[in-house]
Amino acid sequence: MTNPTKATRTDLRVAIAGLGPIGTKVAQALDRGIDGLVLAAVSAQNPEKHRSWLGDLATAPAVLGIEKLADVADIVIECAPAKLIRSIVAPFVGSGKTAVVLSAGALLENEDLIELAKQSGGQIVVPTGALIGLDAVTAAAVGKIHSVRMVTRKPVQGLAGAPYIVENNIDIERITEPLRIFEGTAREAAKGFPANLNVAVALSLAGIGPDRTRLEIWADPTVTRNIHRVEVESDAARFSMSIENIPSENPKTGRITALSVIAYLRKLHAPLRVGT
Template structure:
């Protein structure tokens, strides 16, 4: 990519997040252009696009783009990311939990000069946690409360026989670490993994997950104690068309892409 050339962006996955990113790119993001997309059903994907954009299997995206936005099922992360990282290019990863099971991708990025970016997503305050991590963080605790339909079908609930349909009051369904949650709740807790990666790691971060029948929004509360500051944060996210994903997640990816080509960048 030459100086002044737009960043060619591929989007892998055309669910709620992927389509929102495609629409933003097509509407015009300074310094970026939509180069190609991929989806499970290539024919259906072509019918959904606003113009004739190359629609390819994930393994064929790399030659057409400088960066790929991964907005697909977590199991596809290696197939999406590896070609770009091998070529020294960028990957914006939404399935942060899958990084814990594919740490070879981080090694590949380091070896080939590629870069993995995990956007802020549904969390606030990651800049503050990143700053605190330059000193000493003593503890990070996160409590996530979700509507029942946002957790229904999670592997952890099925494997442990936890019934949440029809509950009449909040029920804590998990207490552990983001590493454990990434396995049991692969579509729900990428936010917790992102928090752990920027802070004290996926094995020291404390996490609780609650199913709450009274909620219509995803609620995340975080408490951090460090040698530089103690702080708490809370956010209520409106679900997207996919109840497992907050609406702000797609907006976070768009903001991340906008920052890449901006003459002024605010925030670490």
Template sequence: MTDAKQAKLRVAIAGLGSIGARVARELDRGIDGMVLTAVAVRDKDKHHAFLDSLRARPVILPLENLWEAADIVVECAPSRNLRATVEPVVRRGKTAIVLSAGALLDHEDLIALAKAHGGRIMVPTGALIGLDAVNAAACGVIHSVRMVTRKPVDGLRGAPFIVENNIAIDGLREPLKLFEGSARQAAKGFPANLNVAVALSLAGIGPDRTMIEIWADPTVERNTHRIEVASDSARFSMGIENIPSENPRTGVITALSVISLLRKQRASLCVGT
């Protein structure tokens, strides 16, 4: 009889974009105690060759049925699909790893639902460093959190805030500040760009007190984040320059953050909170 402690955790992935495909490939290569069992994709034909290249081909299921084949579901599909992906998972007491952190602010009831049914919603560190420090500081009193984000123009095109305010960013020759306000406001105006801001706010003092600046910067080639935190335990600043993936809105390190979180689930040694 198989020891329940040794049974592999089944992992399903919602979306096979730059993040989902990287995570799927790593799971297929082998993460201790994990097995890739299912994926959800919008266009099966588009991903046929990729899935066939895996050593163990996962089944393709609709978003709302991924829970049937998994203990953990990694959500990295478009943010509009957050509820369809996450709700059935946490309702059945399972774990959802959520990349669309910004969309959580529009579906905060999912947190209460997870609590009621013994489910978990986990937001990986993603494109930020230092969330451990922010989490620790939040056990005391955090006075302020401020983040300044600078992105290449290509990574910001089409953002609702830019479109609605008719802001011209093509042909910029110098940095242009697009936005200054709360993380909640930033998530609405830049839903494909500011999941990092929401993750920062959830780790610290919340989306309404976490302040964000967003710049379109033709002088940078990487997504750059600078964070300043003042608390009763420490004052600290952090900076990171993320190498963009094939999707200019997403850094390579985001997928690696998910992989790191998955590895921790069955690791004998975990470093960091």
């Protein structure tokens, strides 16, 4: 009797757009090995800056312009400046492929990408990133959520250069004690702090939307971590959650964000998946 042969599976090809702290860590994890995936290509604003460590990978990926990534990959990890989201995401979801988006705030100004994905059979994935509890919020949203409120405290340098800071002439260098610098909706925060508050937009998309999700932002010289506290009232549960993220090499981004993307990629072919 002949033993049945194990079905073969073609590895999914992954592209990474942007090689900052997040993209670099995800590329290295893929090179070390994630079941069913292969790092096919990367794109960066300054490719020469990354030639050395890319050359040290076990299998060096192709280095391409973002407009060519969809030709060689099935999934793209968007780790780039928010202004590039359309040029990165549209070719993938328009071809029925998957785009993992970290610049979640930019989705609010490019909502037609979601419709494009729907029409083409593609998918936009917003990973948990630097927040916790999105599974609980998603579950509560199946019922009725009454309110979602988030309070973020960041080291002063983590907010430097944000459009809201510049437009309102806030001299954050002179802040010597915790100062609330913003209160409003997640949509407003996404515009004013595009590199800082993608977590708030992810929270809003999981729950009651960017116009009903309320947010406070504090510039706090007494903290060294990005701190987020979320409170949710719903007909299924009342819950709160808090996380303190250690900043990466980029003070605007927590180290756990890259780990969240890696965890998502590992789930794609995992024999056991935990979480919604």
